[in-house]
Amino acid sequence: MQEHELAQRVELLERRVQILNRLAEMSTAINSTLQLEPLLQLIMQAAAEITDSDSASVLLWNRHTNKLFFAATTSSGTMANSLIGQPVPLKGSIAGTALTENRIEVVNDVTADSRHYSGIDEKNDFETRSILAVPMRLKDRPIGVLEAVNKHELPWTEDDNHYLSILAAQAAVAIESAELVTALKKANTELSEIDKLKNDFIAIASHELRTPLGVIMGYASFLQESDDKEVVGHAQKVLDSALALRQLIEDLTNLRYLQQKQIDLHREPVTVSKLVQECLRNTREFAETRGHQLEIVLAASDVELVVDVGRIQMALNNILNNAMRFTPDGGHIVVQTEINNDNEVWIKVIDNGIGLEPEQSERIFEQFYQVENHLTRVHGGLGIGLSIAKGMIEAHGGRIWVTSNGLNTGTTFTIALPIEEEILREQSS
Template sequence: MKTQRPKLNAERMARLVEISRVLNATTNLSHLLSRIISEAAELTQAEAASILLLDPKTQQLHFKASSNEVPPEMADMAVSLDDSIAGAILTQNKPMYIKDVSKDPRWNQNVDDAIAFRTRSILGVPMHNVGQEPMGVLEALNKRGGGDFSVQDFETLSILADIAGVAVEQARLFTELQQANAELNELDQLKTDFIAIASHELRTPLSVILGYVSFLRDEAGPEMTAQFDNVLQAAVHLRTLIQDMLNLRYVDAGTTSLTRTRADLITLVRNMNLERDETAVAKEQTVHVNLPNDKLLVVVDEDVMEVIIGNLLNNAVKFTPRSGRIEIKVERQGREAWFRIKDSGIGVPEDQLERIFKRFYQVESPLRRQHEGMGLGLSIAKELVELHDGRIWAESSNKEGSEFIIALRLELPPTGLL
């Protein structure tokens, strides 16, 4: 005949339900363990309580919390599964009540000496994880008033141990997840730093190569021109790859942190020296920049704006044929500043003017395309413009090239001060 579990009174059941809610919402392991032993001691009317957790590597138990202060050296002390009361509770996976520990050969007096406490009796129950495997032991020590622990104390401590076991495993998983995320963030930062350093170190010597080869090509005779064209083509391709590396830093543009300052868009564009772009010079293209005399103040991250404009220029250079022309213009349109860049390239079909801003999208077939690149430049530009609360769009006749426009809100003086 199966023994029926004793019924817990309504007050104790309500308390256990509330404890379960609190424990499962706690992710700090040390706070969690402290709360468990506090509740265990109070619910069973014990003089003290303690928790020992199993180390899955060494298969030994370790004291992790006690209602008495646990010395640091005690937390490192291993408790064998073979010759200890807690070990027997865990390995046999059942509650045990030792009324007089002094008569049990498995009792270790050193524990009492370490915490300055005299243990007379132990009520111990195994703690289980989600898979119902024993993972630790919850102990209540000495019934207050010198009496015996009751059957209801057994039941209460067992329920609390199961609640605690799941909560402890959850807290451990949460901690491991935090550590894994921290490691991933560190690796991601290392990747970002590497890309930034590598691309910066590569761009400077490549600019020298492009400029010098362009000069030699102009000075060379007809028989050497084709050779220098091959070198220029390879250098331009390498510069495209470097720009793609830079763009990879902004693939998750939604998480990019902007450092916005009040800046003059005219000055920003002028300082970029877009007319002297090495790739455009190598392809014998003319870059004409038309800037007004008045200031156009905007609130932007200047470094990020340079990435945006650089991507648009690279796109224009890529799709403009040798000796073609690129027009850049900055103007005021109402309460906005517009940056416009128009190329004399192959143009974009009207039905693809929106799609070209999608990541990795290529107008040309990937198997037959003639222009290098990962298809990230325009998508990154769009995401970064939108982070500035701006707009970007493209216009094209599909015959006379394409034009890309960025619209940014002007930082205007208060009404009445104009």
């Protein structure tokens, strides 16, 4: 073998090693970048470098218009600005053929190929002489086309095809990931904006409803002093509805505060027995109207908790009201307390009501979730009482969960509240 030929082969091998190393570097760089624009720049720079070309471009497929468009180019200045976003038809173009036929298009002389889309050159004062176009696909789904333009030493080689195909395959996965991340960020931003609008609406609605509601309640209370029993009866219905609406406003306000983590807790010591008995007093009237039997089963030893009494009572009231609403008239509801592992108080609300299916147990604490179909439900409510209860309990460092053996087997809600270590020491001494 002649020395000159040997030197050429060594040079070719060195070139291949350099390109393979470059592809390995690109694989790492591409997969560590989730921002689309920097990612496209990396891909194009590598494409031009490994094919020894003047420039490279990435064209992405728009499924809505069914066209390719220039997403990025190594060209700079005004040409790059004017090129980005320009469409290229799938039919009758080199890039379009590469994508639709899923094959590499090698064009050493564009003047001899009628598919060359010369309109791009004319618009950007550029001369395209040769093109190597490689489709980017993810499984069977089109992503776009990676183009190298104007190779310095023609013709395009099998190595060019091979290396650009490797880069295009890596690029397809990376572009898909970057687009998914971008879409996810956009969706999260939109959700945040919707959530803010919802909170603003709740705040405004709550504020605007309070004044007229106060007037309605005032007039209803005044009418209750009438000597006409029929008027008194109607006034009571108005007052009951107004009180229900006021509670709804309070629930929405509490929900907003919980979402924004703006709940202030005013903690004070209270015994578990007192907490439970007070809650039952608050709900006994409702229980009597439904014919429910309420039962308390207290732990053998009573302990103190340091909690915001009003907030915990609200949580317990919501759970008790839920149990009474979803238990047929004449039901049996038990409130049971116990000490667990000497560091938690468990308060259980056990009913013999309609029960829950397994998938409902997972969702019942979600905001606005309804166990019943919205068209056929008979129990009313917005579906936020349990969500508020969960938020109040967790704000105290506690837990809440529900268990049920299925429909018509009743449910058991369990609240677990931590016992402060100092109180434990005092009560054990």
